[in-house]
Each structure stands twice: as structure tokens, then as C-alpha cells.
Amino acid sequence: MARTSAIKLLLIGFNDDNAEDIISTFRRAGKVAHSKLINDGKELQEQLSDSHWDLAFFDAVHSKLSIAQCGQILRHANVDLPFIYLSDDENIPLPDTSVSLVLSNQNRARLLFFAQRELEALASRRELDATKAALLEEQQRNALLLDSHQDAVCYITDGMIIYANTLFCQQVGHDDLDGFPIVDLICNKDQDRFKNALKKQPGNSDGSTLEISFLSSDEQELKSSVTCNNASYDGEACVQLTLHEAGSGAATGHLDATTGLANRKHFAQLLQDFVDAQRNSNSSLIVLQLDNFDKFRRDLNLHNTETLIQALSERLQALIPAQYYGRIADDLFAVIAHHVPSQRALETSQEALKAIESEIIEVKKQSLQCHFSAAIMPINHLTTPHAATLLDQCFETVQSIAADGGNAAEIYHRDRQQLQRSDEISTLIEEAFADQRLQILFQPIINLSDAEGDYYEASLDIRDWQEGEVTAGEMLRVVEKEPNNNKLDRWIVVETTKVLAKKRAAGEDTKLTINLSGNVFHDSEFCSWLSVAMKAAGLPGSALILQFSEESIASSLKPALDCCRQLESLGIGLAVRNFGRSQDGNKFLEHIKPALIKPGVRKTDSLSADEIREIIQGGRQLNSRVLIPNVSSAASLAVLWQLGPDFIQGSYVQDPSTEMSYEFAAFG
Incomplete structure (x- = not known):
């Protein structure tokens, strides 16, 4: 049990003197114990349904309630409760399947030792249950994020769709595509070309883009741009397809032509909408600047620099899970990480920066090593509600990091006044309020x-x-x-x-x-x-x-x-x-x-x-x-x-x- 928790005991069949002796045994060991005496089955049922208990003792010598009745009530209540049977003879077999162990009524030191062991085992089981519940919640959250992703996305293995989000299903005109052969969605004229692209993709570290015509459920042809990337879904290697309809995204000026991410104007709108709706969600804005960008541009020329930016964009998306991504300047990327507190966003960014620094990126037979400066802006109830201000503040921070050598990530902190003891009282309080x-x-x-x-x-x-x-x-x-x-x-x-x-x-x-x-x-x-x-x-x-x-x-x-x-x-x-x-x-x-x-x-x-x-x-x-x-x-x-x-x-x-x-x- 946790150090600060009181131990809650059910004492079945005990008289007042024996019950006090049990409680005193725990208190002498420095444990806080609260107890409830149980004398009949109805009372036991009520306590099991109304409260959470940590340990139950059964006095075989004095109890009017039989151990069989107790066991039946415990099984019916379906509670995880260590149940210790106290008898004059501890060498007898377990009298009921609900009983954890049999102990002598006389040896209090031995009772305390085994009771503590049962409590530790119970705490481990409860911790495991909490971990399983947290894992299930995280899986549900991840599924929700995938389903609400801003892009139409599906995942394919062995030619079968193992997951397609709602937007992907809507764009190709189907309600559900899980378990559906991907080639059955593609027009005959493009099937061979698409199959070849899928075969080559696992050996291709970079993503590939091709124009494909999909066939909707009503036999309508949908011309689309598809980006293929290597991915993992539920621990299984697969190919991720990102679908961009003709006439949307890049065609309407929302996407950056090189990376396929939201451009500066569109990302600023996405950020403003996010702050308006999710300002209290404890999320993070991450802005990343490619260090030494001017040198890369001089050495590589414009076209090859964009090739480098595309490769880095794909790595950032793989390393930093987020709801929205954008390219907001030639050398600046921005990310909105929903429900990711600033400290966790900082740790994720640091890991991403370290991973990118350790990689060698090949551009036109040139081996390049890159690193970034990153600023993390907390998005919470204290955040300014203006997207432009948030981006400007992050930009100032990455500029400062880059000036100090770059290749680092920091959480943005507003410059504040020191609350000096020598200040005027009214000034002191006003500064405290102004700086939140x-x-x-x-x-x-x-x-x-x-x-x-x-x-x-x-x-x-x-x-x-x-x-x-x-x-x-x-x-x-x-x-x-x-x-x-x-x-x-x-x-x-x-x-x-x-x-x-x-x-x-x-x-x-x-x-x-x-x-x-x-x-x-x-x-x-x-x-x-x-x-x-x-x-x-x-x-x-x-x-x-x-x-x-x-x-x-x-x-x-x-x-x-x-x-x-x-x-x-x-x-x-x-x-x-x-x-x-x-x-x-x-x-x-x-x-x-x-x-x-x-x-x-x-x-x-x-x-x-x-x-x-x-x-x-x-x-x-x-x-x-x-x-x-x-x-x-x-x-x-x-x-x-x-x-x-x-x-x-x-x-x-x-x-x-x-x-x-x-x-x-x-x-x-």
C-alpha cells in the first residue's frame, strides 16, 4: 500500500478485544489502520458493495458466520480482497477457495508479516489494473487522433487495408474499408503502377508520390495525389497512404508544395482555431528551425535544398507525433501536439533533435548532417489567444537558441520582472498579476x-x-x-x-x-x-x-x-x-x-x-x-x-x- 494510505480492514467474527488487538498490531508497526467489525452475511454484503477494503480477517474460533458463507459472498461481490483465515491450527488446508492463507491466532509478528505481503501483492495488482486502464485509454486516444487526422490516411499490409480514417473513407466513397483490398479501390489503368509502387516502398527510406485515380462506390473516378511512406501500425510494418484530392490542399494554396504540410497562412489559421477551441487542453506548439540553413542553400542550390527540406519534413513527422504540421517559412516547421504538456513536448523534441543529428541524409550524392533549434510554447488557460503572437514568440526563442549554437530545445518563458522585496507594494502585486x-x-x-x-x-x-x-x-x-x-x-x-x-x-x-x-x-x-x-x-x-x-x-x-x-x-x-x-x-x-x-x-x-x-x-x-x-x-x-x-x-x-x-x- 502507499505510504500515505490508511489500511482498511474487515474483521469478520471478532469480538471487540480481539479486533482491538489486530488494530494495535498494525499501529505498533507504524501503520494507520481503520476497521469494520462484521457479524452477519448481510452486513458483509453491504460493506463489500459500499466501500473499498484492503484486507479481511476471519476469526474461525468466534465467528458465527461460516467460512463457506463468507466465501460465497466474496465470490458474488467479485472483489479483489486478500482474505486471511485465523485459526488455532495454521497447518490445516485452505477451508475455502476465497481464502488467501491460514494463520495462527497467536503469532502476531507472523500475522503482520504475511498481512503486509498480501497488501503489497494487492497494491501490485491494483497498479497493474490502473496501467492496463491507462493503456486502453491511450489506445483509444490514439485511435481518435488517427480518425480525426487532418489528412485522409490509410495503412496497408500485404495489399489489404488494416485501417482507414473517416476522411479517407469519405473521399473514396465508402463507409468502412478495414480488411478491404486496396487495389479494388483503384481504376484498372493505374493498378499495375500502384502495385509496383507498393512493392518498392518497403525498400525506399523516402516517401514517394504518384497520381492515382480511385474508383468510388458509385463508379465515379476520383483523381488524387497519393503519398506513400513506410510506417508501423499496432507494431506491424506497413505502408501509409496519404490522400490529397485534386482541387484541395495544394491546389487551393493550403499546402506547402515541397512538404505537403500546411503552409504558413493555413497553419496560422489552424493554430488560431485550435487555440480558440482547445486553449484549456494542456497542449503544445513546437516551432523548429533548421540550423545553418543559409549555408545549405549556398552549397546545394534551391532545388536540392527543397529536396533536403522534404526529407527532414518526413523525419520530423515520424519523430514527433502531432495533430497538425506546417512549414511556416523556408527553414521553419511548426507542430501542434494535442494533449501533450510542454514538458513532454520538450522531451519528445529533444529526442527528435538527437535522432536527426545522428543521421546522414543523402542529397544528390552529398552526405549531409543536420540539426534543429526548437521552441515549445505551452497551450493552456494562460496562453495568449492570438496565433500570430504565439508564432512570433516561438520564433524569438528559436532565434535565441540558434544564436547560442543551436541543436537544442527549450520551453518558451515570458520575460518577467523579479518580485523584489524592495519594490513598492502596489508595484509588486501588479507585476505579479501582469506576469501571471x-x-x-x-x-x-x-x-x-x-x-x-x-x-x-x-x-x-x-x-x-x-x-x-x-x-x-x-x-x-x-x-x-x-x-x-x-x-x-x-x-x-x-x-x-x-x-x-x-x-x-x-x-x-x-x-x-x-x-x-x-x-x-x-x-x-x-x-x-x-x-x-x-x-x-x-x-x-x-x-x-x-x-x-x-x-x-x-x-x-x-x-x-x-x-x-x-x-x-x-x-x-x-x-x-x-x-x-x-x-x-x-x-x-x-x-x-x-x-x-x-x-x-x-x-x-x-x-x-x-x-x-x-x-x-x-x-x-x-x-x-x-x-x-x-x-x-x-x-x-x-x-x-x-x-x-x-x-x-x-x-x-x-x-x-x-x-x-x-x-x-x-x-x-
């Missing part, structure tokens, strides 16, 4: 008390932070020097509540603690603005807790009290971070009545047991729930179980991330 440096991170909070719902804490973060820049925490502190500056806090609320609203709309009882600055206390319209924003998002007040530092409350106690009363009228809780940092903090916090307190601890520090007891005692005096951060290990969690805070969070649970995606059920 701000983001929200969410960290799950584990509930150890009787509170209802799933909890997260939302915090401001600086994207791509560098040493020497102001941190997000510092930004929240320094903005308080301008009490009337409310832009940052309102932006945080808008961004976090958008995510929370989507989460709750999916039916999840999610509650969010949002970290804000003390400027909220001086924003007289904040609470009324927040009320309108919550109604628009469909959020109840109970779904939100606004968290402020103890220092901010202490320095603005009267406006903090007014704000607290207004938040209370909206049903919104108030939480205190950095609890314990101010002298006499408990005295003024008695007036605030915080719903939650969180001690101020550096990320690299941890609290001692005595410090935690003192914090919990302070929380009880305020009638506030207590959150202990920085839980980084099973050992620290075991201590906290005994001390009794209401909530915990830390790397042992999950580090902060840009999504609220934690599986709370994994913790029980």
Missing part, C-alpha cells in the same frame, strides 16, 4: 474529530519562484502596509471559491479554509461583496472559513471584531494561523471566538509533544478546534493520535497542489 505569477495551492486537512465534510486549506503561491524574490507569505504580510489595497485578497477569494463551487457541484461535502491578509478587516464592503459572490457560486457559508494571522488580528482588533460579526452573520467561520506568536493572544482571541486555530510553525520544523499539548489546551480554552501542521511521518501521526488534535495536515498526508484531488477515503 500568482496561483492557489490546496492542501488536504485530515479530520480526527467529529467534524463533518472534507477539508482543504487554500494558500497563495508564487509560480516559478526564484531565490531572492518575495515569497507568497511575505506578500500577504507586506500588503498590510497598504490597508486599502484589497485587490489581492479579493482575487484569492474569487479563484478559490470557483474551484470549491465545482467540487461541491459534483456532490462532495468539501469545506475550504482560505488564507487572507488583514486588509480584509479594513475593507468595509468585503463582507457584502463576499455574500453576493457566494450566492452567485451557490456556496453556503458553512463551506468557508477565512483564516488570518494572529498578528494581523492583534494589530487591528476593533475592525477585526466588526468583520468577525459580519462573517458570523453569513455563517462563515474565522480561523487563526500563527497561533501563539502574540503575547496575551488568548485574551483578545476570546473576543474573536475563532472556529479553528493553527500554530505558527516553519515548514522545516516540527512541534514537540509538550508544545502540542499546550496548543491543544489553548484551543480548548477558546472553544476552538485545533489544526496541527507539518505531519511528516507515521511516527508523528502515532503521537498525535494520543494527544488528540481535531485536524492534521502535512507531507505525510499530501503536499500542497494546484488541485483538490486528495482521496480522503484512503485515510479512513
